[in-house]
Amino acid sequence: MSGESVYVVGAGMARFGKFPAEVTLEKMAVSASREALVDAGCRVRDIDGVYFGTVLGGSVAGQRTGAQLGLTGQPVTNLENACSSGATAIRDAWLSVKAGLHDVVLAIGAEKMTDRISGGILADASDLDAALGMIMASNHGMSARRYMHDYGATRAQIAAVAVKNHAHSVHNPYAQYQHPVTLEQVLDARPIAEPLGLLDCSPISDGAAAIVIASEAGLARLGVTGRPPRILGVGLVSGTIHDGARSVNEEDISRRGGEEAWRISGVSPTDIDFVEMHDCFTIAEIVRMEGLGLIPRGEGGMWTEQGHTSIGGKLPVNPSGGLLSRGHPVGATGVAQACELTWQLRGTAGARQVEEARTALAYCKGGTVAGTDGASVSTLVMQA
Structure with a gap:
């Protein structure tokens, strides 16, 4: 551009x-x-x-x-x-x-x-989910169930996202939570929207x-x-009409958001060294990384479990701790991601530094619109 x-x-x-x-x-x-x-x-x-x-x-x-x-x-x-x-x-x-x-x-x-705000956040009032009294966590609970059914992923693999991101945020002085959590703590946490529990959800x-x-x-x-x-570029796309034929986890809006990022910035998915991902729920990190084409479809849970998305892995995700652990004051999240990209690309992120980081992506997904696959997806690409 x-x-x-x-x-x-x-x-x-x-x-x-x-x-x-x-x-x-x-x-x-x-x-x-x-x-x-x-x-x-x-x-x-x-x-x-x-x-x-x-x-x-x-x-x-x-x-x-x-x-x-x-x-x-x-x-x-x-x-x-x-x-x-x-x-x-x-x-x-x-x-x-x-x-x-x-x-x-x-x-x-x-x-x-x-x-x-207290408690769960509702979808847009025009959505059938909101009319039924379902909170945003309900959609992601269904996403997790479908993902486990379609790809044979385990509940522990999804929970591993929270374990990883809390481990990263221990080294982030700006994070809301700066303590690790165990897999057992995530699995045993108070249920919110089956199979997701409290520690699978980003906080208020x-x-x-x-x-x-x-x-x-x-x-x-x-x-x-x-x-x-x-x-290098900031992409922005909105949702398209959902005809019901696509799986809840297909994340076509993420695919299009990624394509917009690659078009504007001139880089490709293989150039990305780390990602700040909008992990409002554990399963969201997995399906959105797959939607972007950064992780093969159906392998996100396995990648997390095997450490590929941890600092030191092949594609670190959320070295800041992400929304799950750094926190999610909604209007501030996208700028906080840009701060993390800046510090990482400068090489000044301390104990959470991604080594040899040169090109990075930050992804945000916002809102719901009835009949579409989401309201907006932004994709920020920065390079040292």
Whole structure:
């Protein structure tokens, strides 16, 4: 794709978790943004525009955050796209720099969920599943059952995703959970949607993340030396009409999201060294990796069990701990993934570092729309 080269020059996060009411969305977003600005060697007045992703934060969350940050007057775009909100903010920020509209921009994702949501999250009200009172976990429970039936996968192989991601997050200071879990703990956890239990599900979370991206001219303005990680492309696709002929686990929307990523970025699936995957549930990591074509269909459970998707394996998935363990404040997730890609590609991820990481993918899937295979899938490709 032609246009300006776009670089990530700063990354920052506020630790994900469950916080009291006085820890507001704006406070978390300001904290993450300041960290990203310091990391970039960037002053507030260097920022040409702001792109803010949130689901529950309100229509002017970006302006409220900007005012507390001391960043006023610049154009602010607020974006809501379900779990892809933060990733969509990055996409619009990337496009603005690539088109030459801006040279230095701030992309923020933030969410305060704990005072808004309790229990399971329903599908869209128009969905038959929601009409029947089914929570999102129900869909993934059916997915797991079907996957086990179709491919002979075991319950333990699906549970191994949670074990792996918790093991990774032990080394992530921004993660909501920083402790390991055993396979027995996952299998024995309180049932949520058979066969999935509590530890197969991502938590309700608060948190924020931010990145500073820049053009070549922006690098010069900030005095950045060397070449920071580059955004090769950000794909975005929506669901297509589901005719009922496809299996629940076919993940055609993931296939199309992957094809969009490869088309825009110019890389292929074999170039990817690690993935930050939208593992809202354990089974989701497996079927979405297969949908992208990064793991052969039906082998995702086996790959996890055999350590292929662990740090040090052939294709590490979620070195940050993923949604299951790093947490899932929905609007912040896509930007948090971009932060992890940045740190990994810089080689500064510490004990969770993926060795020789050069090219990486972050995937978000957001929302449901009745009669389709999903609302949105975003695919971010970055390269050192």
